[in-house]
Amino acid sequence: MTNWQKLAQDIADDVLFPAADSVDADGEIPVSHFEVLADAGFYAMAAPPERGGPALELDDLVAVVETLCGGCLATSFTWLQHHGVVAGLAGSPNQILRERHWDGLLDGTVRAGVAFAGAIPQPPLLYARRVEGGYLLDGVAPFVTGWGIVDLLQLSARDEFDDSIVHTLVEAVPAAGITVEDLPLIAARGSNTVRVRFDGYEVSDDRVVNVASPEQFRAGQTFGSWLNACMATGVTRRCLTELAELGCDTTVLTDELSGVRANLDTALAGRGDLYAARAQASELALRAAAALVTATGSAAALSGSTAERLMREATLTLVAASRPQIRRTLLDRLGGAAGN
Numbered sequence: 001m002t003n004w005q006k007l008a009q010d011i012a013d014d015v016l017f018p019a020a021d022s023v024d025a026d027g028e029i030p031v032s033h034f035e036v037l038a039d040a041g042f043y044a045m046a047a048p049p050e051r052g053g054p055a056l057e058l059d060d061l062v063a064v065v066e067t068l069c070g071g072c073l074a075t076s077f078t079w080l081q082h083h084g085v086v087a088g089l090a091g092s093p094n095q096i097l098r099e100r101h102w103d104g105l106l107d108g109t110v111r112a113g114v115a116f117a118g119a120i121p122q123p124p125l126l127y128a129r130r131v132e133g134g135y136l137l138d139g140v141a142p143f144v145t146g147w148g149i150v151d152l153l154q155l156s157a158r159d160e161f162d163d164s165i166v167h168t169l170v171e172a173v174p175a176a177g178i179t180v181e182d183l184p185l186i187a188a189r190g191s192n193t194v195r196v197r198f199d200g201y202e203v204s205d206d207r208v209v210n211v212a213s214p215e216q217f218r219a220g221q222t223f224g225s226w227l228n229a230c231m232a233t234g235v236t237r238r239c240l241t242e243l244a245e246l247g248c249d250t251t252v253l254t255d256e257l258s259g260v261r262a263n264l265d266t267a268l269a270g271r272g273d274l275y276a277a278r279a280q281a282s283e284l285a286l287r288a289a290a291a292l293v294t295a296t297g298s299a300a301a302l303s304g305s306t307a308e309r310l311m312r313e314a315t316l317t318l319v320a321a322s323r324p325q326i327r328r329t330l331l332d333r334l335g336g337a338a339g340n
Contacts, residue, residue, distance in 0.1 A: 004056060007040050008064040012071030017238070020072040024309050029149070029190040033075045037068075038108025046083035048090055052106050062230060062261070069234025070241070073313045074190035077231065077320075078113070078146045084224065085112035085154045088167055092209045097169060101152065113150040113172065115141035115196065116224070119158050119165050119217070120323075126198065128157035128166040134204040135166055137177075140197050147172060147180060147194040154209060156217075165217040167209040177201035187312035188320075225278060225323065226268045232281040232317040233260060239288035239310055246295045253288050260284055279329035282317045289314035 015036050023029055037043060045061065047053030056064070068076040086105055089098045104110030118126025118141040126139035137157050144153065153172040156165055174180065179197040212220070236257050240250045260281045267274035289311040293300040300307035318330060 002041070002054065004054070004060045005063040005067070008042075008067040011036055011040060012067045016068065016071030016075055020074075021304060021306055021309060023072055023074050023190045024187070025304050027189040029072075029075050029078065033072065034079065034108065034111060034149075037075075037079055042068075042079070043082060043108035043111075044086070044106040046086040046090070047106055051090055051102070053090075058265070061227075062233075065227065065230035066234040066237055069231050070236075070238030073231065073235065073316075074188040076234070077188045078149055078191045080227075080231075081113040081145050081150070082111060083227075084114040084116070085152060085169065088114075088154055088209050089169070094206070094209060097206065097209065101169070105152075110152060111146070111150045112152040112154065112169075113144065113146035114154045114156070115144045116156045116221070117142050119156040120221070124158035126155070126157040127160045128168075128203075129160050134202060134207070135168065137168075137198040137201040137203060140195060142195055143183070143193055144196050145191045145193045147192045147196075149192050155203070159211070163214055165212045165214065167212065168203045168207050169209050170203060170207055175201070185316065187309065187316040222274060223268070225274055225321070225326075226264055228321040229264050229278050229281045231320060232278075232285040232314070233257060233264075235285045235310060235313050235317060236260075236281075236288045239285070239292045239314075242292050242306065242310070243288075243295055246292075248291070248295050253284070253291065256284055257288075275323060275325035276329050278322075278326045279333055282314070282326075282330060283333050285314040285317050 016033065019030065041054060042064065044053055045056055045064070049055040065080065089102065092098055101110055105112060118124060118139055124139070126137060126141055128135040128137055137155065141155065150172050153170055155168050155170060159166055177198055177200050181195040183193045183195055185191070185193055240253055240257070243250050260277065263272055263277040263280060266272040267277045292307045293311050296305065296307040299305055302308065
């Protein structure tokens with residue numbers, strides 16, 4: 001039986017973390033990083049067992065994602081998007097589309113990303129208009145991670161007439177009706193995150209993954225918000241490791257991290273406030289990174305140091321994959337006045 005947690009730890013410690021500072025400085029993730037994750041079977045994690053997935057328990061899933069995020073956030077942030085596509089195709093009624101890409105998605109020879117953010121706000125930023133034979137997309141996908149790295153991109157847009165969410169799977173390449181703008185993130189720079197504008201972009205029916213109701217879409221976003229918290233808890237875990245190596249007592253922060261994880265898991269089970277738990281996770285990451293900067297001393301003031309990078313990564317978790325409710329809770333925790 002595969003020890004997924006140990007496998008992730010070995011990859012994080014031996015491959016990802018030793019190169020993380022240079023990946024951040026260069027803004028480029030080595031292709032070999034993704035190949036190592038593929039060889040380990042980590043591209044198939046979201047696939048159900050009946051379709052070739054490894055049947056990970058939630059504890060194993062959390063440990064893997066946290067550990068990899070603590071190894072190299074840029075690599076893990078990009079890789080994490082892939083699982084939204086796998087999960088979407090696993091439940092898709094479009095069997096032909098699934099069979100076309102399934103094996104490559106699971107073995108990592110085909111990499112994928114997602115663009116949910118355009119469909120989330122009200123009013124939405126990305127609309128789908130039904131036409132004969134498919135849809136036309138108009139608007140903006142504000143944050144698309146992995147452009148130039150991934151092969152496929154799942155686009156989510158609101159139907160302009162009935163408010164349903166149309167999920168389509170397209171080739172992640174320049175095309176008519178697409179304009180791409182680079183976004184210089186403060187951290188995870190190698191993730192190649194961009195803003196994509198659509199102007200009458202045509203998607204045929206054979207590329208439609210699913211059409212979901214607003215309620216179904218929100219339910220899926222709940223699990224995504226829970227999983228995305230692993231970016232913050234993963235950064236915290238790495239900060240604690242670095243603090244321990246500097247001889248610092250990490251007992252208090254370690255206990256807090258355990259509490260954050262418990263709150264996240266309780267919220268996923270429907271017995272707590274997920275947005276509050278997400279805010280708690282990012283606040284803890286920020287404090288853990290601040291502690292590491294302080295313990296490191298003046299060297300942390302130099303661009304390119306590990307402590308400086310982790311501080312920027314913790315800051316990114318305050319807003320990456322966020323929601324208005326998380327923002328308001330974070331502002332309250334950080335002492336700011338929550339605006340409208």
